[in-house]
Amino acid sequence: MSSIQSPRGGSGNNDKLLSRVALLNSHLSTCPSPPPPPPPSPLPTTTTTMASEKEAALAAAATPSDAPTIFDKIIKKEIPSTIVYEDDKVLAFRDINPQAPTHILIIPKVKDGLTGLSKAEERHCEILGYLLYTAKLVAKQEGLDDGFRIVINDGPKGCQSVYHIHVHLLGGRQMTWPAG
Numbered sequence: 001m002s003s004i005q006s007p008r009g010g011s012g013n014n015d016k017l018l019s020r021v022a023l024l025n026s027h028l029s030t031c032p033s034p035p036p037p038p039p040p041s042p043l044p045t046t047t048t049t050m051a052s053e054k055e056a057a058l059a060a061a062a063t064p065s066d067a068p069t070i071f072d073k074i075i076k077k078e079i080p081s082t083i084v085y086e087d088d089k090v091l092a093f094r095d096i097n098p099q100a101p102t103h104i105l106i107i108p109k110v111k112d113g114l115t116g117l118s119k120a121e122e123r124h125c126e127i128l129g130y131l132l133y134t135a136k137l138v139a140k141q142e143g144l145d146d147g148f149r150i151v152i153n154d155g156p157k158g159c160q161s162v163y164h165i166h167v168h169l170l171g172g173r174q175m176t177w178p179a180g
């Protein structure tokens with residue numbers, strides 16, 4: 001190893017310099033590790049929303065699926081909702097957590113075991129068709145003349161959170177594909 005040369009020369013200075021370097025090295029080797037990087041910034045709102053929807057869907061799937069739901073209270077007018085269409089068979093009201101400028105839910109007033117589309121039986125054909133026809137009427141009423149989207153979520157993987165079949169009518173913005 002080459003010795004460090006003092007600008008003024010002389011072995012005394014050289015020794016002092018070497019001992020200072022050794023001291024500095026020993027100090028550096030005992031320095032705590034650099035602080036960990038700051039935690040990542042919060043997730044974008046859309047991702048957070050997606051996560052909470054998924055959590056809601058998983059939580060809902062854990063409860064008995066034929067139990068009364070919040071939609072029964074809306075049908076009985078026990079809780080407020082913004083109803084946009086109603087007849088003796090169906091009710092259409094604005095989603096409390098809209099995913100588009102127009103977001104309406106269309107539900108049958110009588111569930112008749114139709115907690116979700118996967119539970120459909122032949123006797124449900126008429127009400128299923130009526131739900132879709134009502135969606136078309138409401139889309140017209142809402143002025144969605146350039147198009148709209150119909151969604152029926154089913155089961156935990158389909159992100160269903162309310163086990164009373166319902167058709168989502170979404171419109172008022174450009175939709176993208178594939179759906180998330």
Ligand code: AMP
Pocket residue numbers: 070081094095096097098105152153159160161162163
């Ligand atoms: P899904 O996740 O397909 O089961 O849809 C259930 C929908 O019901 C969600 O979009 C919720 O925002 C909506 N929702 C839940 N409670 C209410 C309520 N009290 N009024 C209006 N919409 C609601």
